[in-house]
Amino acid sequence: MTRFYDLASLTKPLVTAPLALAFLDLDADRRWPLGFHDRETPLTVRQLLSHSSGLPPWRPFTGEPVAQQLRREAMGHPLLRPATPGLATYSDLNYRLLAELLEAETGAPFVKLGAASGLNPAPWSTPPTVIPDGPDATAWPLATETSLPARSPWLPHDANARAGMQGHAGLGAAPAQLHAALIRWVAAGWPQRMAVETAPGEDGARWGLGLRVAHAGQGRFGQLLSSIPPGIGTCILEDPTEAAPLPTPGLEADPGPASGWWFHLGYTGPALFFRPSDQACIGLLLHRRGPDGVLLDAESLRARRWATLARFVGQSGG
Incomplete structure (x- = not known):
């Protein structure tokens, strides 16, 4: 059976970032068109x-403008915290705003723009594996009186995306479909343009223009990826199981040196890795439901990704 996967935040590097690089001026000040009239510094x-705009990690997608939402204080959950001054803070809001700018610039709805990637925008005809609600469903009522969007097997899993794709989530793919999309993505030069170190982030992260540096410190994906020989091309690794993941190496606080790879992770489980030196690209397809039907926590999800990558590293001679 061919499985279908909710790609979640892989929408950001595979769809939204390429569109932004193709259609938008990177350095024009966008405060006024986006409604940030009280912001003292440019918004580009x-x-x-x-993710260096200074926006907080998350707000619910209710159709209300982001700037208007942020004028109201919302506390009580880590997703609602303020950004860390001086550090890139990973935030869905950045890509929601990029979607707004793209729609204004092109005159086309984001869903139509996203479909040109070769991936499937929701609602989907084939549902992916269902996973339980996560932290955004808990944070939702703390930030808005609007009801949580209804669940549907044909819509993206996370509550924010259920209410609207808008740049940060909402596309899915079967393995062969993602493989073809990644080949086109690499050939078009998009990841090369994203893999440009731009902003320091929280916990030692380094962000480019849509991808993040994969460091080679203990327990980090770059530690595994560093040993992959050149010339692997574009590969899709699929692990559709719900088996309990084996323990992984402890994750040390020091991120270590850059591995030469860049990456992005999807909330629902999939991941994307790219090496500019030889344009190697790995798409990881798995989901986040554990053997008891519960949502895997971040550490267990890292373990499932680690195990899938480790098998591939061994097979590739790394």
Whole structure:
């Protein structure tokens, strides 16, 4: 059986960032068109792509403008915290705003723009594996009186995306479909343009224009990826199981040196890795439901990704 996967935040590097790089001026000040009339510093596409805009991690997608939402204080959940001053803070809001700018610039709805990637925008005809609601469903009522969007097997899993794709989530793919999309993505040069170190982030992260540096410290994906020989091309690794993941190496606080790879992770489980030196690209397809039907926590999800990558590294001679 061919499985279908909710790609979640892989929408950002595979769809939204390429569109922004193709259609938008990276350094024009966008405060006024986006409604940030009280902001004292410029707001640019470059900042949005690199998560260095200073926006907090999350607000519910209710159709209300982001700037208007942020004028109201919302506390009580880690997703609602303020950004860390001076550091890139990973935020869905950056890509929601990029989607707004793209729709204004092109005159086309984001869903139509996204379909040109070769991936499937929701609602889907084939549902992916269902996973339980996560932290955004808990944070939702703390930030808005609007009801949580209804669940549907044909819509993206996370509550924010259920209410609207808008640049940060909402596309899915079967393995062969993602493989073809990644080949086109690499050939078009998009990841090469994203893999440009732009902004320091929290916990030692380094962000480019849509991708993040994969460091080679203990327990980090770059530690595994560093041993993959050149010339592997574009590969899709699929692990559709719900088996309990084996323990992984402990994740040390020091991120270590850059591995030469860049990456992005999807909330629902999939991941994307790219090496500019030889344009190697790995798409990881798995889901986040554990053997008891519960949502895997971040560490267990890292373990499932680690195990899938480790098998591939061994097979590739790394």
